[in-house]
Amino acid sequence: MNSSTSTDTLTIYGQTFSSRIFLGTARYPSLQILSHSIEAAQPALLTVALRRQINQAGAADTGFFTTLKNHVVSFLPNTAGCHTVQEVLATAQMAREVFGTDWIKLELIGDDYTLQPDVIGLVEAAAQLTRLGFKVLPYCTEDLVVGQRLLDAGCEVLMPWGAPIGTGKGIVNPYGLRLLRERLPDVPLIVDAGLGVPSHACQVMEWGFDGVLLNTAVSQATYPVQMARAFAEAVRAGRVAYLAGPMPVQESAQASTPVVGMPFWHQTPTP
Template identity: 75%
Template sequence: MNSASEPVSFAADALTLYGTAFASRVLLGTSRYPSLQSLADSIDAGRPGMVTVALRRQMNAQTAEAGFFDLLKARGVPLLPNTAGCQSVTEAVTTAHMAREIFETDWIKLELIGDDYTLQPDPIGLIEAAERLVKDGFKVLPYCTEDLVVGRRLLDVGCEALMPWGAPIGTGKGVVNPYGLRVLRERLPDVPLIVDAGLGVPSHACQVMEWGFDGVLLNTAVSQATHPPAMARAFAMAVEAGRDAYVAGPMAERDSAQASTPVVGMPFWHQDRH
């Protein structure tokens, strides 16, 4: 543990995925902003390490507005294409290959939805798709639940990081299964874990960072806020604060009160009474 006189350097504490260090532990989605200007201002305010773009959805919606990709390119933030909306292994793999060709990157956030209501990932298909994409040279970041066994299988097929949800996509509920998520962190201490989906307010992000998670991915919590740029900045500060607290080493939780001011002996009036 570093002392107060030995601050943690960026190089020593950067978010590192597949051997690449990123300038921020916040990843930011680009969907459902009220305008391109709001998106641009949110990226500037949140200073994310990567921004995600859904090839299938963006091509049909937001990219119809001229300047979307120019905006992302101008900000110089690394792109993380994703396979949002895919519901089969073949569909996800094909979309990933299309994204690599269009965006000229091997990075892919792998989403493979198994349930239309909860938008929960299909664990069986996810593992199969991840294995195929890793063999094809992709740097795969799989969107999964907090299931430890599924997480291990994804690592077994070559994934070097996991993106477990906090809650179903777009709910803003925060972490609905704290026990499961913390067990995942404890049992996979050396694996980069980025909490993706379900966070609603900055305190949710700060909490998971205090637990030792390596980053968060946000979209709806920012894009659907009343003032998205202000919320992006708030999340960035919360993530930084949570990481600093984790690195600093929180005090141990106790079940009983303990005076913070040290005392020597007991005052005479207490001795007389007791």
């Protein structure tokens, strides 16, 4: 790519972002640390799990939302905690009323132990949400066929996992993720879930992914604010490296300096 990094932006559903980090807002030690982490990461969007921010009386955590609104960052509500298509549709429509946005991160969990997406229900839910006018960002696996079905359902972006949510394992299937990037070169791909340290984020950005979504890797770090800043720097470095065009990988050693005319190059060493 020949794009100048100074004008390199991420465009999703016609909206342009200068940042390539999406930041989750759950499980921070305090609201103050959450706020400082947002400042350090400078994210494009803040993800919010509506169902997990409503107490048993049905009231929202006003302190939490007030903290988020102090930052000039748009919200990306999600359907975390949903296990059926019907739950997804109800939660998405509630989120649209609360946040005043058609953007929704689609989560439909098929297994409570791995938190793996229900890829069959996911396609159905995505199709119904797009018909209702939502801009859907689906949390999915690295499965290429599922990704294609989600695009056919109306999604304009995919959010494949790197590893199961909250594990911090990094990329467990590099081949699958790189194949997805290769086969869908014009589709925005955001790696969502499983990243643990900044080098994981830098790696997927070097492969040409368009961004990352982080939550546990930042919120559960010993020092979340410093970790948010480290991830932001890693994402920028990985993106610049991708745009710079990494050297081809070689199967054998290649001399980095000329050898023609070098004296004694083929002499046998004296014992």
